Amino acid sequence: MDIVFPGQPVEGTIGESNLPSNYDIVLYRGDYLEYFLELQDDAGTLNLTGYVPSMELKTAYDEPTGIEVPTSVVQVDGVNNIRIYFPSTLSRSLTGDFYIYDLQLSNATGDSRTFLTGDIKILSQVTDR
Numbered sequence: 001m002d003i004v005f006p007g008q009p010v011e012g013t014i015g016e017s018n019l020p021s022n023y024d025i026v027l028y029r030g031d032y033l034e035y036f037l038e039l040q041d042d043a044g045t046l047n048l049t050g051y052v053p054s055m056e057l058k059t060a061y062d063e064p065t066g067i068e069v070p071t072s073v074v075q076v077d078g079v080n081n082i083r084i085y086f087p088s089t090l091s092r093s094l095t096g097d098f099y100i101y102d103l104q105l106s107n108a109t110g111d112s113r114t115f116l117t118g119d120i121k122i123l124s125q126v127t128d129r
Contacts (some may be wrong), residue, residue: 033086048080057099
């Protein structure tokens with residue numbers, strides 16, 4: 001089931017004045033996957049200095065603890081991007097076929113904002129490595 005917030009198309013604009021955008025991910029179990037996100041608003045690229053990204057996977061919203069996905073702020077062509085990295089060891093360890101996630105940024109005072117949310121479908125591979 002997709003969650004698409006009112007007024008937000010799937011894969012819509014990501015910015016601090018918007019509700020979280022929905023983006024679904026398909027991941028082959030055992031593969032690595034890497035994304036780089038540049039967050040923008042009407043004024044341009046958001047300044048991510050001092051912000052810490054975090055992302056967790058869960059099988060249900062009321063699950064008490066999630067599975068942490070490595071995230072960081074990195075420079076890509078001189079612009080702050082959020083790097084989301086699913087290492088092979090993480091995707092290989094996922095036993096379920098379906099997860100939900102969200103991506104949040106927190107500042108030094110502890111305030112957080114959710115920018116991205118969606119489903120993750122895990123597909124089995126034929127080759128085991």
